[in-house]
Amino acid sequence: MDTVKIGIIGTGWIAEKMAITLMGMKGVEAYAVASRQLQTARDFAEKWGFTRAYGSYEEMLADEKVELVYIATPHSHHYEHARMSLLHDKAVLCEKAFTSNARQAEELLNLAKEKNLFITEAIWTRYMPLSQTINEIIASDIIGRPMTLSANLGYPIGNRERLRQPALSGGALLDLGVYTLNFASMIFGTEIENIASTCIKTDTGVDAQNSITLIFKDGKIAVLHSTMLSMTDRQGIISGEKGHIIVENINNPQRVTVVTEDYQTIAVYNCPPQITGYEYQVYASIDALKNRWLESPFMPHAETLRIMRLMDNLRKEWGVRYPSDE
Template identity: 65%
Template sequence: MKVGIIGAGAIAAKMAETLAGMKDAEGYAIASRSLDSARAFADRWGFPRAYGSYEEMLEDPDVDLVYVATPHSHHRDHALMCLHHGKPVLCEKAFTANAVQAEEVLGYARERGVFITEAIWTRYMPLSHRLNELLAEGVIGRPTMLTANLGYPLSHKERMYNPALAGGALLDLGVYALNFALMAFGTDIERVDSACVKTKTGVDAQESFTLTYRDGRMAVLSSTMMAKTDRQGIISGEEGHLIVENINNPQRITVVDSEYRVKSVYDCPKQITGYEYEVQACAEALQRGWLEAPDMPHSETLRVMRLMDDLRAHWGVRFPFE
């Protein structure tokens, strides 16, 4: 499978590193607004093709899948452009800037009959699947409380503080905490409560939000672009708790019993970067003729976008193009 990338920034480089280590996918083409930038990227990562416009790359018949690696604010336009050219899409999270855009993109994908999925890498990882298996096995009894956080000091980066780029901690970091909760506890949410601290530019700098489920379970989540947090996810039940190290790229699950003794430990399989699993999911979907990936169905992408829209509305965080 030959992969083309739109955008030549840091996250595109991570995907290029991933593809370089894979056997069933290869980095084939890079498209940037600057041909010089594209050529430099191609030279660095050994891509055969470099394009100075996105449209030009999308006209290349040898591109099998396009990875959209531009800021959130541009995902809608770039995904639609790919779909218009009949190119399957792996679109970086957050899928779009808001749910209206997501609905438009997914609707057009259905209309065109073209595959698209969100590159929320944690959804595809083996250790994420193992976590759900452990919960189903009842290793901690009935789980009732979940906490998760993710934070890095990123407020100096323009894409984080600029409203025109759909900046803020939620779409970049909080989306992982939210997905972690939805993967573990499901979607039967009764109420959402939250608080937010804003930057001078009006986007969210850090936040906490609590999901209360109809059966009484609670997920207490937080994200920040002002500090480096422990990134842990902890799920507690009647007979112990599970500790997930790094909800952004789960590295270890520790099962602790009711006497606070370590019962078992599950380590992350050796990985290239962790991005390989979402690429593999795309390859399988294309081989099988699927229009979405089972690990991150379109309904879940829309659910996450709507929840984040509701949170931003509560905080009064609005992007200039909305």
């Protein structure tokens, strides 16, 4: 497996970001792209240097040369397109949120296991080197035992149709809140004892912004906020009795600053050079394929399913329903 041929389902902006990524990577070929309109796929392929363009997803999946499929369609379509890929015996890298709900996620993971195929969630922050650095800093005990955490992520993107419509699994939670939940999970783990939350909904019935407080069994507290109505500082702050850590942009960490108990900066870790940040999830997927793993150690299936169930429960509490929930 010297060069892995990658196919992309979808031609939107996130597909373009992946195309830019593949152009700068080694050991991969931007091989195929599929759209519901052949001309759209051809335009995309010509712009980004893809070898093949297909006017249907099934046609691309029937191409035996495609080794890894990246799902870049809206949340509401992830289940359908990932399932279709698995049924064509393709390994899958599926954009976050993995599916619209936990039931769909569980069905996909079971199907992948049944067919002995690799599948993983493309929650890029899980795969980034700086995310690993944060845990190493905490393990060094330089800030003492971390007990509180805050994280926020927000952009003024509430006018986008895919985020406004329940039929497209819209809302801030699946698009942005998934990052804050993953940030808290990467730092504090999985032993959540209680959750308190609230949200403000749009006139279409999805969450426009939300606040989530996670209380862990060992007394740790994580306070999370996501919004599609305003631009936030995107910071994550992890605090212990001997200092705190400031993470700039939890969506793609650019700098990690360590501050002592007397508020003096003692260390700064900058993001290593990157193409877009997407390359790490692709390389992790390639490693898994080479090792014949069915999941990535960076984002285990159990974590994907746990986060999906967590978001299901939050939406249920808020009264945010998708057609796929029925």
